[in-house]
Amino acid sequence: MASSQSLTATLFVQAQRALDQPFSVTSALIAVLFFLVSSSAIQSYTNRQRLAPGVPIVGIDERGSVQAARKRFVHDAKGLLREGYEMAKGGLFYVPSPLGERLMLHPKYIEELKSAPIDKVDFVATFQEMFEGKYTTMGSRSTLHPRVVKAQVNLHLNDLMPAIEEEIQVSFKAIWPRCDEWTEVAVAEKFTQLVGRVSSRMFGGKQLSQHDEWVNTTITFAVDGFIGAQKIKKFPHFLRPIAARFIPEIAKIRNHYKLAHDLLIPIMKERKRTGEQPMDLLQWMMENAKGPETDEEFIADIQLKVSFAAIHTSAAAPTQLIYDLCQMPDIIAPLREELQAALRETDGHLTKQTFNMMPKMDSFLKESQRFNPLLLITMERLVHDPYTLSDGFTIPANTTIGVPTQAITMDPSIYPNPTEFLPFRFAALRADNPQQAGRWQYASSNPQSMSFGYGRHACPGRFFASNEIKAIMSYVITHFEVRFPAGVGRRPESLAVETQFLPDQGGRVMMKRRAGGLAAAME
Secondary structure, eight states: OOOHHHHHHHHHHHHHHHHTOOOOHHHHHHHHHHHHHHHHHHHHHHTTOOOOTTOOBTTOOTTSOOHHHHHHHHHHHHHHHHHHHHHTTTSOEEEEETTEEEEEOOGGGHHHHTTSOTTTEEHHHHHHHHTTHHHHOOOOOOOHHHHHIIIIITTTHHHHHHHHHHHHHHHHHHHSOOOSSOEEEOHHHHHHHHHHHHHHHHHHOHHHHTOHHHHHHHHHHHHHHHHHHHHHTTSOGGGHHHHGGGOHHHHHHHHHHHHHHHHHHHHHHHHHHHOOOOSSHHHHHHHHOOGGGGOHHHHHHHHHHHHHHHHHHHHHHHHHHHHHHHHOGGGHHHHHHHHHHHHHHTTTOOOHHHHHTOHHHHHHHHHHHHHSOSBSSEEEEEEOSOEEOTTSOEEOTTEEEEEOHHHHTTOTTTSSSTTSOOTTHHHHHHHHOGGGGGGGSTTOOBTTBOTTOOGGGSOTTHHHHHHHHHHHHHHHHHHEEEEOOTTOOSOOOOEEETTEEEOOTTOOEEEEEOTTTHHHHHO
16 A cells, blocks of 8 residues: 555645646645645545445455555446446445445336435435536536426427527538548537537527537536546545635636626526517526526526536537447448438428437437446435335445446346347337337336436436437438548547546547438438
8 A cells, every 4th residue: 555655745746737737835735735634534535434234346356455446447437337247246236436435236226216315315416526516516406407308398399309400400511521522520529519509509599509609618618517527536525625726627617607697697688578488498497497596697507507418418429429330331321211211201301200210210329328328327326324225225324326327238138149239229129019119219218228317317308319419410321421531440439437438539530421411311
């Protein structure tokens, strides 16, 4: 085990890099504080947790130490979770992480946990821990936006599609290279910009989607929050309030909120003055807000936080999908044929009916998600006090729990040949059992499919996201040919950051415009 001096030195070097500041009196003071108390502070934090007896811990070494596994969790949580799931044979196990051991549960418990009291089994606390919400503001206990998404956005999905379809067409022309000849495209960056505009169209209409500064701040708000969280995690908890003052990304977050206030509050006031009631998220939040939620600054803040949840998650999917298309070009033709047939039935427009007639596209999205989910663990909760389950097992206090969703989707007892990417796997399951077709849809949420969570905290925007992603991919396959650059033979590997599994941001794809574009799909 490293000495307290070497640990202090290592942490200080990390801190100095994180702060991106030259050595100063402030940094010298931090170094002294590190030397005096960092080891005891870290030890006391992890000692708050008591492990349940008899539950195995994955990754411990021959000495019974979890330190190597905690470090491995940061960059290979996927492998560690798979090993734990196989070791426990579907039962309970602990996976070590830098903030302690997380208890992975069997799906049999999710029915009783999905409706557990929020004050005892806390959903928001895990999100705030992941993104250091105390400092980045990520994670909100407000129920305004999930209420509105469930009651209004999901109800009006078909009504929203004409504007979404139009924004996709406008945004591709504004953002994407023309690709008249084979052109190398940084697709992760481009899809983030595209989804930023398309999502903003639903958030607040053209006033937001075509406002470059707003779109940019919704994107960089999430980036600054993510980077700020990773930097501040390098510090012991007792030093984080001090360190947060010197982390540039956390400082920038205040500017994002100011822009949101400056832009959105005048729009809200103008709508109240004129009585205008557009069909968008901003208007529905204004109409459904209660008590303190009616404050215009509060609504503007929530709108920015919703962008964090929506944009980067929805941009990750088409990035992964286009990598998969380049890896398996043979599936492009059947996807185009399916889209062409569906569009003929809906007068060339993308509607709920169009998507319902595209089981192959839906299946492709779901299989891609199975291999490259955004989160390796879902249904994460922080259990504040001892909590006893129906079979008598007691979860100790201060335990982070979750379901190892990605490991479960690789279980051969659930999915035959799980390590083989079968793009139309779920279309076949739907065809074989039409009565249960809904269980195998991309946006479904059930014990065998929890990539969007499960229960009352399942992602409420997953139905809109599904339509948005399908609309974007429909545009891609009708307007472009795609392939990897010369010399690249396989898709870029996803980037693992603890439980997050992100598409390679540096991946490149060659694209060439097809003659006729969408019209070609109508021929």
